[in-house]
Amino acid sequence: MLVYLQLFFSFFKIGLFGFGGGYAIISLIQHETTQYGWMTPSELTDIIAISQMTPGPIGINSATYVGYTVSGNVFGALVATFAIMLPSFIIMLFICRFFAERRNNKYLNDALKGIRPVVIGLIGAAALVLMNKENFVDYRSIILFSVVFIASFKLKIHPIFLISLAGLAGFIIY
């Protein structure tokens, strides 16, 4: 029973403070899941990879995955997924009621301006946390990292294609 409560509150928090979309949510998920020992960083990396290759947002995917693996049943997955969606409901309905007419609310805009640099910091933290010994086993990992980084940053090649290539490369070189 305690596990379900922990799952609910963890993913409720992630939904409530998860500003800035997919990658920024990763550092929140990482913080919550390592706190309870639910996932290792390399497991989280695997889930991000799976999220990129399958349809659907990273937040929902990781909630479902963690909910299932932690509790061992579908109900846990339901609890976690419901919990990450619930704050969206509350906030969206609140915005619809009160802010729809005043779209250029000053406080809202100021708050968003303050969050923007934080979101970049959160994504940076996610990248730094995942740059660990489990994910980077040897020099070949560093080469793969550099190639994919340049291919994505400079050449803007699609992530799914890059992940597939990296998987193939891993299968061949290891």
Add this chain to the structure above:
Amino acid sequence: MFHQRNTSEFFNNQPVDSLKKQRKKARHQPTGSGVTPPTAQSKIQNKYMKIYRDLFTSFFRIGLFTFGGGYAMIPLIEAEVVDKKNWIKKPEFIDMLALAQSAPGVMAINTSIFVGHRLRGLKGAIVASLGSALPSFVIILLIAMFFINFKDNPAVERIFKGIRPAVVALIAAPLWRMGKSAKITWKTILFPIGTAVLIWQFGLSPIIFVAAGILTGIGWGAWKNIRKMNKPPTC
């Protein structure tokens, strides 16, 4: 006349089954001019239910066919909601998107809640968001159930050894562009770097930084406002 019979039967708690039969009959009857169709009431009900079904299937399709989440979903949602179904006009959709992006939580869910709420209130929001979450829920559940068996397979392990550094690269790659579009300068770059290092090295909760960002933003706005008010008039 038909209409009268229909309503009276409706109030007499008629079983659902006979309603269906009536509808079948009605389909075979020619709709003459000046005669109200017998299934007027149920037709309205059908139309009402159809929007829920449409909302669900539209967002189910969106959830099923968008890979990579978030931003990849926008064009598909727009095509479905604005162009195909005409549920929302384009300018309103763009406003909606801006709000859904700036609100916390999963963006695709936020957008589906908005569209559903716009069409049918809370019920519509629930139906639309369930539709968009269901495909990834089912797919990930299946993967979670079977991935555990495959995890220690040497071939799978080799593939994931290659994938892991690639994923980290994909997370790090958009940082520069994001920093530019957020108008981060060499002076303000300390804030994101400080945030990243504190979370990474000291395991501080990201929530603290989000809350601090909100407060700083509002405080800074208020401070600028006060300065503006205290300025002597220029003319």
